[in-house]
Amino acid sequence: MDLINALNWRYATKRMIDRKVSQKDLDTIKETISLTPSAYGLQPYKVIVTENKELLQKIHQQACPQLVIEQCSHLLIFKAMKTVSAEYLEEFLQEMKTIRNSSDEYIDGYREKINYVLQNPQIDIFRWTTKQAYIALGFAMVAAAELKIDATPIEGFNPDALNKLLNLDTSKEETVVLLTLGYRDEAEDHLANVPKIRKPLSELIEAL
Amino acid sequence: MDLINALNWRYATKRMIDRKVSQKDLDTIKETISLTPSAYGLQPYKVIVTENKELLQKIHQQACPQLVIEQCSHLLIFKAMKTVSAEYLEEFLQEMKTIRNSSDEYIDGYREKINYVLQNPQIDIFRWTTKQAYIALGFAMVAAAELKIDATPIEGFNPDALNKLLNLDTSKEETVVLLTLGYRDEAEDHLANVPKIRKPLSELIEAL
Numbered sequence: 001m002d003l004i005n006a007l008n009w010r011y012a013t014k015r016m017i018d019r020k021v022s023q024k025d026l027d028t029i030k031e032t033i034s035l036t037p038s039a040y041g042l043q044p045y046k047v048i049v050t051e052n053k054e055l056l057q058k059i060h061q062q063a064c065p066q067l068v069i070e071q072c073s074h075l076l077i078f079k080a081m082k083t084v085s086a087e088y089l090e091e092f093l094q095e096m097k098t099i100r101n102s103s104d105e106y107i108d109g110y111r112e113k114i115n116y117v118l119q120n121p122q123i124d125i126f127r128w129t130t131k132q133a134y135i136a137l138g139f140a141m142v143a144a145a146e147l148k149i150d151a152t153p154i155e156g157f158n159p160d161a162l163n164k165l166l167n168l169d170t171s172k173e174e175t176v177v178l179l180t181l182g183y184r185d186e187a188e189d190h191l192a193n194v195p196k197i198r199k200p201l202s203e204l205i206e207a208l
Numbered sequence: 209m210d211l212i213n214a215l216n217w218r219y220a221t222k223r224m225i226d227r228k229v230s231q232k233d234l235d236t237i238k239e240t241i242s243l244t245p246s247a248y249g250l251q252p253y254k255v256i257v258t259e260n261k262e263l264l265q266k267i268h269q270q271a272c273p274q275l276v277i278e279q280c281s282h283l284l285i286f287k288a289m290k291t292v293s294a295e296y297l298e299e300f301l302q303e304m305k306t307i308r309n310s311s312d313e314y315i316d317g318y319r320e321k322i323n324y325v326l327q328n329p330q331i332d333i334f335r336w337t338t339k340q341a342y343i344a345l346g347f348a349m350v351a352a353a354e355l356k357i358d359a360t361p362i363e364g365f366n367p368d369a370l371n372k373l374l375n376l377d378t379s380k381e382e383t384v385v386l387l388t389l390g391y392r393d394e395a396e397d398h399l400a401n402v403p404k405i406r407k408p409l410s411e412l413i414e415a416l
Contacts, residue, residue: 002210003236003240003350003351003354004236004239004240004243007240007243007244007347008243010245012245028211028212030409030412030413031212031409032211032212032215033412033413034406034407034409034412034413035212035215035216035404035406036215036346037218037219037220037349037361039363041404041405041406043406043407043412046411046412046413046414047412047413047414048413048414048415048416049413049414049415049416050415050416052416055416092405095405096405099403099405100402100403100405127335130339131338131339131342131385134339134342134343134346135342135343135345135346135349135361136346137343137346138244138342138343138344138345138346138347138349138350139215139346139349139350141245141343141346141347142211142346142347142350143211146211153245153343155247166416177339194308195307195308196243196249197249197300197303197304197307197308198242198243198249198251199242199251201238201239201242203254204238204241204242204251204254204255205238205241205242205254205255205256205257206254206255206256206257207256207257207258208256208257208258208260208263208374
């Protein structure tokens with residue numbers, strides 16, 4: 001299967017050459033993120049896409065010391081919502097009603113289900129929205145691999161510094177994970193040709 | 209691109225017909241999960257795969273009232289590690305040393321980087337391992353879609369009840385998310401032919 005080949009080809013690229021990802025490929029990755037499922041379909045996150053060298057340099061200096069931040073063609077910055085406001089929810093439900101021609105009863109029932117989560121004091125909403133963003137991260141990585149674009153997920157950054165640099169209102173959203181896009185520099189990247197390390201399938205997957 | 213077609217085809221299937229996913233396709237999905245990247249390559253999660261009707265019935269009764277749990281061909285249960293033990297870490301590093309022929313200096317530096325996270329009191333390790341499991345969830349969903357297998361991610365279950373049913377040692381691991389695999393029952397599933405609801409790309413993705 002092509003997917004398996006693509007996933008064997010990909011790795012967490014640490015050095016990239018100076019080559020841009022095409023608009024067409026970038027659009028495919030954006031569309032993939034858009035098509036990613038999320039709890040109740042709420043998509044409680046946003047993604048910043050930047051190729052602005054000045055901004056990338058600042059991010060490298062102030063929030064993430066990895067060289068690939070400066071070298072990449074594009075950087076995706078995933079931001080998760082801190083809360084899902086009643087306004088956001090109602091806009092979503094209105095869209096659902098319009099697109100699916102849903103009955104008021106259906107919408108009311110759906111609102112109730114969502115509010116069961118949103119108003120549950122045992123559920124940490126930011127933790128929940130972050131998990132949704134990670135599904136989108138996964139989808140974006142698969143899309144990149146299938147397009148033979150290198151992609152490096154990065155958790156090792158300073159979110160406070162990055163939130164500040166991006167002027168985020170952190171009562172509403174915070175950066176949660178990064179993904180660089182570009183093309184590997186095989187000559188300079190010591191990880192370019194090393195074998196993957198994976199648990200044996202029998203340790204990862206249990207049949208019951 | 210095939211990926212986009214596959215993702216437009218997929219949806220959170222609520223009713224499935226009585227048809228088994230083939231061993232070949234199941235193996236591809238397992239391989240995809242195995243190839244999913246994780247922080248430092250630690251793969252701090254496991255996945256239970258079951259098609260045991262008795263167990264599925266119990267899960268349906270005790271931990272997750274969604275009908276698709278009983279109807280699916282296979283259920284994947286993602287479990288995230290509560291802690292990454294020194295023993296687990298050393299086994300991983302030993303594997304790295306063997307597979308990549310890494311120097312002791314490299315291994316020591318890598319251990320130090322990982323321990324910076326593991327020993328950071330500000331980092332909630334279970335939250336972190338859960339996020340890694342969600343990347344694998346995303347990869348598995350894409351694989352299923354490309355194989356034209358329906359897949360429903362499910363967060364709405366009672367983890368305590370499921371942990372208990374599976375006899376998990378919850379000091380070591382907990383169930384975090386489910387994925388049913390199978391084939392849609394178009395006649396019975398009211399979601400089978402409704403349009404997707406997605407934010408406009410301009411609201412989901414910001415260019416900076």
